[in-house]
Amino acid sequence: MQDLSPQPLRDDEIDLVELIQSLFRQKYLILVVAGLVTLAAAAYAFFATPSYEVQSVLRPVEQGRLDELNGTGIYQLSPDEALGRVAVGLSSYEARLQFFRDHQALFAGLPDSGRTLEQAFEEFNRSAFSMLQPDPKKTNNLSGYVGLSLTYPEGVDGVAVVNGLVSAVIQAERQRVAADLQVLIANRLAALDNNIEAARASYEASKQAQIAALLEEDALRKAQLRDELQALRVELQTRRENRIKQLDEATQIAESLGINKPTTPSAMADARGQGQVYRTEVNSREIPLYFMGVQALSAERQALRERESDDFSEPRIAEIEKELALLGNNRQVEILERRKDEDLYLKDLAQWRQEAAQLKGIRFDSEDLQLVRIDRVALEPLAPVNPKKVLVIGLGGIAGLMLGVFLALVRNLMRTRGGKVSSTQ
Incomplete structure (x- = not known):
């Protein structure tokens, strides 16, 4: 017949009630540790250098905006192609570096660690700029856009950087289109002269x-x-x-x-x-x-x-x-x-x-050429994106409680083993 009498607990089994009681007895230790960690998280949240994020979004223009350019008969540019050219310019490292060199006052808040201008921009460009583009899996033509996002620390005029870079890229593309048009006109005139001479x-x-x-x-x-x-x-x-x-x-x-x-x-x-x-x-x-x-x-x-x-x-x-x-x-x-x-x-x-x-009568003013439509300009952010104070403090409190409980468990384990050794002696 099976023995149904209670069996004594083995030494390696944990008594849950006794564990909870032990943690309750060490509640002040847990609260102190949790408070210290939460205080450290709060200090980081309030004293860390905040970073902000701004965005600018560009969309294709109407076909009529490019009619003057396409009306020359030797240069064809669709709205999507114009948007693509501006997108290439915005993602160009060379264009960003040139803007950085020409407007160093806008980046005065970057930390100076004795690096060269190119090295400082390389680190900033890697972590700060990001391109905004629609999902390529979507085929809806109405969703065509391109954007530029900038995450920057306090002290950097991010709004001026984004808007200025967008304007500089658009202006550069205007000049590039005008230069391409002049090259095409010159090449065509040269071809006509060759035809006449031939x-x-x-x-x-x-x-x-x-x-x-x-x-x-x-x-x-x-x-x-x-x-x-x-x-x-x-x-x-x-x-x-x-x-x-x-x-x-x-x-x-x-x-x-x-x-x-x-x-x-x-x-x-x-x-x-x-x-x-x-x-x-x-x-x-x-x-x-x-x-x-x-x-x-x-x-x-x-x-x-x-x-x-x-x-x-x-x-x-x-x-x-x-x-x-x-x-x-x-x-x-x-x-x-x-x-x-x-x-x-x-x-x-x-x-x-x-x-x-x-061809000689073509008079094209690139300043009037509208390649893209600025759907959203960069504006001053209402709050920093990092650090998020409430989230940081909340995570700090949770981490402090976990650390306090862990220390209490370790302390309880050490006491238990020490008592067993004494009783054995």
Whole structure:
């Protein structure tokens, strides 16, 4: 049968009632420790250097605010892109450092520990500045914004720092946009000048090529006509020489027949009584030259030998000489060479000059450019964010009570062990 009688407590078991009684007996120790810790926390809360937090929030502007810039035709900037550029400037370490250098009076409250200007700003920038941006997981376009938050110690003009840095970044971005616009205009003007010069060079080359082609065509035609003229003259000379030879033969025949003056076969037949015979022989062909008689044949032969030129006997020679005379001056070449304002003949020149005039006429004032809309400017904070006095004092009280209880437990444990050792002895 099981023994249900109470068992004595073992030495290592804790009597909860006795523990609570022990803590109650040491309540003054607990209260003193808790009071001291709470007092220390209160001293820290009231005497620690307070830090403050300010914020500035920027949002995209309306599309119309950028119409003047986009209206130039060579620079396009959307409201979101403008906000992004300002956000990059606000997060830029270089921009913040430059503002720190230019406005050191605003940071006079920073502790001076013998560090360089860059080292002091590095520590301040790491812990003080933070960017405010919407959650990238949200796709609501109405939530687009960017902000700058600054946590600063007492003695630093945080409001002026945030507002001044925002203004400096916006102004720097305005100047950067204006500089980019001027670069684009200069590059486009240079491209137009290059196009015009290239068109002029191309036109000059094409004109010279056209002149060369015309002159070459004329030269070829002249050479062909001269060859034809020479061939015709050789042919005429050959004809004349052949004619002289024919006349020589006919003269010999006429002399042998005793024909001195021109006659006909019929007349000779009548004179000699043999007309029927001659008619039969000569009716089927031309009358031979020797019937012209020695006198006529000799006269023609003498004239042919004394002839200096046969050109008059061929009409084609006159036509060739006329065409050669016309080819002596190419009027189209003369007109091309006499052109004065050759830019008038350049294709697209008017369009390029119009575009260049429009680019040169752009007058853009970056001071009137509104890149972002300041939705919230930094204002003087109503209270510091650190230290939070009530929270610090409350945590100090709780920590003091816990420390007091811990010390009371340790003290009670030491007494218990000391009593056991004495009883054992």
